[in-house]
Amino acid sequence: MNGIATARASRSVHTSQQSLAPVPALPEKGGKVRYGLIPEEIFQFLYPKTGVTGPYVLGTGLLTYLLSKEIYVINHETFAAASIGIVIVYGIKKFGPSVAAFADKLNDEKVSKVREVKELAVSNLQQAIEDEKKEQWRAEGRQNLFDAKRNNVAMLLEINYRERLHMVTNEVKKRLDYQIALQNLQRRMEQEHLVSWVEKSVVKSITPQQEKESIAKCITDLKMLAKIEQARPTV
Amino acid sequence: MILSFFDQFMSPTHLGIPLIALALSLPWVLIPTPTNRWLNNRLLTLQGWFINRFTQQLMLPINLGGHKWAVLLTALMLLLITLNLLGLLPYTFTPTTQLSLNMGLAVPLWLATVIIGMRNQPTAALGHLLPEGTPVPLIPVLIIIETISLFIRPLALGVRLTANLTAGHLLIQLIATAAFMLLPMMHAVAILTSTVLFLLTLLKVAVAMIQAYVFVLLLSLYLQENV
Numbered sequence: 001m002n003g004i005a006t007a008r009a010s011r012s013v014h015t016s017q018q019s020l021a022p023v024p025a026l027p028e029k030g031g032k033v034r035y036g037l038i039p040e041e042i043f044q045f046l047y048p049k050t051g052v053t054g055p056y057v058l059g060t061g062l063l064t065y066l067l068s069k070e071i072y073v074i075n076h077e078t079f080a081a082a083s084i085g086i087v088i089v090y091g092i093k094k095f096g097p098s099v100a101a102f103a104d105k106l107n108d109e110k111v112s113k114v115r116e117v118k119e120l121a122v123s124n125l126q127q128a129i130e131d132e133k134k135e136q137w138r139a140e141g142r143q144n145l146f147d148a149k150r151n152n153v154a155m156l157l158e159i160n161y162r163e164r165l166h167m168v169t170n171e172v173k174k175r176l177d178y179q180i181a182l183q184n185l186q187r188r189m190e191q192e193h194l195v196s197w198v199e200k201s202v203v204k205s206i207t208p209q210q211e212k213e214s215i216a217k218c219i220t221d222l223k224m225l226a227k228i229e230q231a232r233p234t235v
Numbered sequence: 236m237i238l239s240f241f242d243q244f245m246s247p248t249h250l251g252i253p254l255i256a257l258a259l260s261l262p263w264v265l266i267p268t269p270t271n272r273w274l275n276n277r278l279l280t281l282q283g284w285f286i287n288r289f290t291q292q293l294m295l296p297i298n299l300g301g302h303k304w305a306v307l308l309t310a311l312m313l314l315l316i317t318l319n320l321l322g323l324l325p326y327t328f329t330p331t332t333q334l335s336l337n338m339g340l341a342v343p344l345w346l347a348t349v350i351i352g353m354r355n356q357p358t359a360a361l362g363h364l365l366p367e368g369t370p371v372p373l374i375p376v377l378i379i380i381e382t383i384s385l386f387i388r389p390l391a392l393g394v395r396l397t398a399n400l401t402a403g404h405l406l407i408q409l410i411a412t413a414a415f416m417l418l419p420m421m422h423a424v425a426i427l428t429s430t431v432l433f434l435l436t437l438l439k440v441a442v443a444m445i446q447a448y449v450f451v452l453l454l455s456l457y458l459q460e461n462v
Contacts, residue, residue, distance in 0.1 A: 026276060076412035081325035083411070083431045103277035106284055110274065 036089075240408055244332050244401060258330045262317035286313070300355075311340070315448060319400060323438060332404060334397045341392035349385070396448055403438040410434060 032040040038055070046054040066072040247254040267279055275283070290309045294302055315331065322329025330336050352360035364381040365374065414427040 023272070026272065028276075030276075074415075076408060076415040077325045079411040079414050079428070079431065080407050083407075083428070083435050084323055084325065087432065087435050099281065100277055103280045103284075106280050107274055107277075 036092075240405060240412075243328070243404065243408065246333060247328055254328075255330050255333070255336075258328050259318075259336075261321060262314050265317060265321075266313060307344075311344075311448075315396075322400065322404065323435070329400055329404065331396055332401045334393060337393035337396045338389070341396075342389040345389040345392065392448065403434075406434055407431065407438065 034040060034043065038059075043055050046058070050057070067074070247258075267282065269275070269279060269283060286309055289312060290305050293308055293312075294305055297304075318329060318331050321327055322331070349360075352363075364378050364385070366377070366381070369377050410427060410431045414424055414431060417423050417427060
């Protein structure tokens with residue numbers, strides 16, 4: 001019993017590689033064929049021993065053997081075979097390349113559609129990288145910006161302060177000028193008042209006697225002047 | 236044993252094994268299965284493209300209920316095309332020349348469409364028996380005629396395919412024999428050979444036969460299941 005159990009347990013499992021990934025690539029083109037039927041490998045196989053003409057001689061001999069021994073009988077079917085052979089060969093020669101190109105185009109369209117998505121994603125990411133670099137450069141320059149702004153603000157404050165200083169000075173000067181003008185006015189009015197009072201008292205003090213004396217003096221002066229004028233020699 | 240022209244249409248058996256099963260499995264062997272790769276070789280790409288386009292064209296006039304038939308009809312089309320085209324090669328046997336096979340394909344499918352129509356929309360299905368705008372006195376006659384035409388459909392489908400293919404093969408055999416017989420006398424051979432070629436091209440109409448086959452089947456389908 002134990003022997004059977006161990007025999008069963010010693011059966012080997014998982015000896016091969018279970019995983020199929022990565023999947024091996026498909027060959028892009030089919031195997032090479034000559035005359036559409038005979039693979040190239042036969043020619044390569046016969047080349048060392050029989051050279052280039054080997055397979056052709058083999059083919060001719062085979063055909064002759066088949067025909068002469070009537071293993072392949074030529075009958076009406078041969079004609080039909082020949083006709084359809086001609087049609088098939090003609091069709092393949094004529095439409096083969098275009099059909100192959102069409103199939104390739106279908107595949108290429110598939111690939112290009114997906115590649116476009118990939119290219120778009122790559123270009124988007126590159127753009128993002130450049131934008132990021134630009135942002136980093138901008139971040140460095142931000143210090144300069146702040147300094148400049150700080151200077152601006154300081155200048156504005158200074159200007160404002162000086163303006164207000166001037167304003168204050170002007171106001172104070174105006175007040176002082178006002179006081180000076182006031183004092184000047186006062187002195188002038190006092191002077192005028194004094195002068196007018198002196199004049200009035202002088203005029204009041206002129207008695208009539210004095211008035212007559214001064215008028216007589218004026219007349220004698222005038223006469224004297226007239227005499228002088230008359231006594232001047234006429235030139 | 237004298238080989239007559241109809242012996243090519245005898246269903247081949249070898250040691251009592253019917254070889255028609257082998258002949259019928261040939262399309263399955265020859266048409267490659269799609270792989271799970273994203274990009275395939277040219278053959279698979281073309282095949283995929285063809286099947287897509289064909290199914291799309293086929294299902295265009297049918298509304299949603301009939302889309303269940305897409306796989307069946309496309310597979311049928313592929314089978315018939317491959318069988319017919321393979322039969323053009325020399326010394327081959329075409330299973331579709333057997334009436335049994337074609338009737339076996341035609342009758343069940345046609346019956347399915349009729350039963351589906353009768354089951355889902357019996358009124359409409361029966362209404363197809365009378366075309367619109369018939370004058371009243373003609374109605375009984377016309378109903379009988381339409382019923383007869385309905386029942387003749389599977390027969391027509393099967394026999395059409397059989398007849399076309401058999402006739403084509405026979406003609407090729409005959410003309411090839413004639414050309415072969417006239418070869419020692421040389422003169423008429425050239426004309427006959429070219430006729431054979433032309434006839435072969437005509438036989439490419441076998442491909443169109445499939446078109447006709449599936450198309451007709453499709454006609455019945457969408458007439459009954461849908462509008």
